[in-house]
Amino acid sequence: QPLAAQAGLHMLRTGGNAVDAAIAAAIALTVVEPTSNGIGGDAFAIVWDGRSLHGLNGSGRAPHLVSRDLFRGMKSMPTTGWETVTVPGAVDAWVSLSERFGRLPFAALFGPATDYAENGFPVSPIVAGQWSIAAQKFAEFEPFRNTFLPNGRPPGAGAWFRCPDQARTLREIAATKGQSFYRGALARRI
Numbered sequence: 001q002p003l004a005a006q007a008g009l010h011m012l013r014t015g016g017n018a019v020d021a022a023i024a025a026a027i028a029l030t031v032v033e034p035t036s037n038g039i040g041g042d043a044f045a046i047v048w049d050g051r052s053l054h055g056l057n058g059s060g061r062a063p064h065l066v067s068r069d070l071f072r073g074m075k076s077m078p079t080t081g082w083e084t085v086t087v088p089g090a091v092d093a094w095v096s097l098s099e100r101f102g103r104l105p106f107a108a109l110f111g112p113a114t115d116y117a118e119n120g121f122p123v124s125p126i127v128a129g130q131w132s133i134a135a136q137k138f139a140e141f142e143p144f145r146n147t148f149l150p151n152g153r154p155p156g157a158g159a160w161f162r163c164p165d166q167a168r169t170l171r172e173i174a175a176t177k178g179q180s181f182y183r184g185a186l187a188r189r190i
Helices: 002-013 018-032 090-101 106-119 125-138 142-148 164-175 179-183 185-189
Strands: 043-048 053-058
Touching: 002 018, 002 106, 018 043, 018 090, 018 106, 018 164, 043 090, 053 090, 090 106, 090 179, 106 164, 125 142, 164 179, 164 185, 179 185
Parallel strands: none
Antiparallel strands: 043 053
């Protein structure tokens, strides 16, 4: 995605390293490809630090109160609903990678994504197609409609899309190094 790649390039141009660039691109993807990436998703990384290879599994864990009994008798996993929800791992993965391998301040990694969310960006053709498919699946959910279906429909290719609520969320995650997302104001809202 060109806009996400530009977010990563911006980090490199401002003194960041490859990890800073990858995190900034991942954060930007939550804005510019909302049908494929999300703040509530997972993240995985393999990092070579010049001497050793490091792996990070940022997959979400099951919520504390979920037991196997919830899934007994199911022939397959549902695709929507609470049974599909794990504790998102992406935000924690960004923090962990930034603290261990990054050069730039964590909050700096959010600049491009926050700008895209606040001021808007042109929706790419592939994303517009995926957005249209997602709209058919999730239109019954009011929060999805309110956020991702401006004027009641998915934005088409080239349409300008803004998401100021996501910009505020990203700023909060950046300012708290993810703590608000898991244990603070954002967690309570979620």
